[in-house]
Amino acid sequence: MTKQTDLQPAPADRRKRFSSVFSIICMLVSSLAIVVLVTLLISIFAKGGNFLSLEFLTCIRRTTNRSWNRHFLGRISASQSLAKVLPRFGATEH
Amino acid sequence: MVTLLLGCSLISLATTFGIIFMLVFESYGFFSAPEINFSDFLTGTEWTIGQSVGEQKYGILPLVSGTLRITFIAMLIALPMGLITAVYLSEYASKRTRSILKPVLEILAGIPTVVLGFFAISFITPVLLKPWGGFAPFNATSAGIAVGILCLPLITSLAEDALRAVPRSLREGAYGLGATRLEVTVKVVLPAALSGIISAFLLALSRAIGETMVVALAAGSSPTLTLDPRGTSQTMTGFIVETFKSESVVPGSIGYYSIYAVAAVLFVITFLLTLIGQIIRMKYREVYE
Numbered sequence: 001m002t003k004q005t006d007l008q009p010a011p012a013d014r015r016k017r018f019s020s021v022f023s024i025i026c027m028l029v030s031s032l033a034i035v036v037l038v039t040l041l042i043s044i045f046a047k048g049g050n051f052l053s054l055e056f057l058t059c060i061r062r063t064t065n066r067s068w069n070r071h072f073l074g075r076i077s078a079s080q081s082l083a084k085v086l087p088r089f090g091a092t093e094h
Numbered sequence: 095m096v097t098l099l100l101g102c103s104l105i106s107l108a109t110t111f112g113i114i115f116m117l118v119f120e121s122y123g124f125f126s127a128p129e130i131n132f133s134d135f136l137t138g139t140e141w142t143i144g145q146s147v148g149e150q151k152y153g154i155l156p157l158v159s160g161t162l163r164i165t166f167i168a169m170l171i172a173l174p175m176g177l178i179t180a181v182y183l184s185e186y187a188s189k190r191t192r193s194i195l196k197p198v199l200e201i202l203a204g205i206p207t208v209v210l211g212f213f214a215i216s217f218i219t220p221v222l223l224k225p226w227g228g229f230a231p232f233n234a235t236s237a238g239i240a241v242g243i244l245c246l247p248l249i250t251s252l253a254e255d256a257l258r259a260v261p262r263s264l265r266e267g268a269y270g271l272g273a274t275r276l277e278v279t280v281k282v283v284l285p286a287a288l289s290g291i292i293s294a295f296l297l298a299l300s301r302a303i304g305e306t307m308v309v310a311l312a313a314g315s316s317p318t319l320t321l322d323p324r325g326t327s328q329t330m331t332g333f334i335v336e337t338f339k340s341e342s343v344v345p346g347s348i349g350y351y352s353i354y355a356v357a358a359v360l361f362v363i364t365f366l367l368t369l370i371g372q373i374i375r376m377k378y379r380e381v382y383e
Contacts, residue, residue: 019276026182029175029189033250034198036243043217044209 096365111282117361120354127348134357135355141328143337143349154351154359156317160234160327164309165302165325167238168245172298175242184257185229185279189312203247211311214240219312231312235323240308245298252297256290257283261382278376296371300364306331332361353381 010018125132130152138153151355179199183192218238223229229236260283268278284291314326315336328336332354 015274015277019274022276022279023182023186024177026186029178030182030195032175033179033195033202033246036246037202039199039217040205040209040213040243042215047216051314 099140107246110117112125114361117358118352119164119245121358122258123346124348124351124355129184131350139319141333143275143333143352146322147158150348152348154330154356156319157328157330157333157356158359159319159321160313160317160332161303163234163321163323163327164241164313164329165239168241168302168305169295169299171239171242172245172249172302174281176246176294176298177253179246179250180253180291181284181342185255185275185345186208199247201249202243203251205244207244207300207305207307208311210240210244211237211308212306223324229357230314230326230327232312233324234313234327237309237311237313237327238323240312241302241305244305245302248296248301249298253287256287256294260286264382286380289375289380291372292378293371296367296374297312300367304360304364305366306380310335330356334360 124130127136129150135152135154135156138151139155140151141156142149142151142155144367179195183195187195214236215232218233218239219229219233222239223233223236264282264286265278268282273281294309308328309332311331315328315332317328317333318325320327333356335352337343343353343361
């Protein structure tokens, strides 16, 4: 008898509620992709937006070349050189 | 035409064998050196290539641990998010929502990895992780989150394809029996698409293990054997990049050959993952008429 009671399906309204809660969770998780993309774009434009100018886009000579980097940073790893460069972009902890 | 197609196939085959040959040939230079012991290489807990000759230690475990730590964090983010997004797109989303979400995911997939690496050090670490305290400026968590973002569109796209390939008749049958949408998804669609979903997971895993630019920028450059995700770490790919650029490593030296030895280990790991993926796909494959 107890076994039969265990096998009874959950009430229809509870099952429907679970289903709609799951759909909301799915929607929220999916919208995280949009949040990530928007945050990424804002972060990039907040850091580098000031550098975007007609002159920057059309300039044919790059001044921050390898010899410049070597002169100022020496021979160090990519992450170490970023640690030195990033404070200029406001990332103070590096 | 058939000859042309065969030629193209042979080119890809020859490329693969060429890569394997190059890895084996160059790795031999490393393992044949008198100071290198194969078992020490696989089980050693110290990797100190920058030290003077007598003090150099070549135990690959710190690099493997760094790789696995970052991959684990990436998968912790990408697997559930990717699968849930795929379920949403395949089972719940309206046409309008799909028309918004799909392009967003495609843009995410198209973001260069160097930008994601920069995003990790300029946003994830200082804004998301710094308030929690204890995180090094270059850390495994930050790199792991960025790699997770990188793998998310891949998992979503492949898992969604697998879910959409499930015949409509299966869904309709379940709905006809009075199942809710959640029950249809969990008890019918997901089991039917399991082989495709597992393949998607393993492909994303291989992608995370082989990712280079994000980890080279955001994870740091000290190989450490630890489980702490807040500390700096170096992955196998990160080591290869940094060592190739380094002027202190000259061609023909053990340091130079160590690059190929690490690359060979990386190749073996990703090859095994692909093999496991094939076996799982064959085992759980469902064929519908």
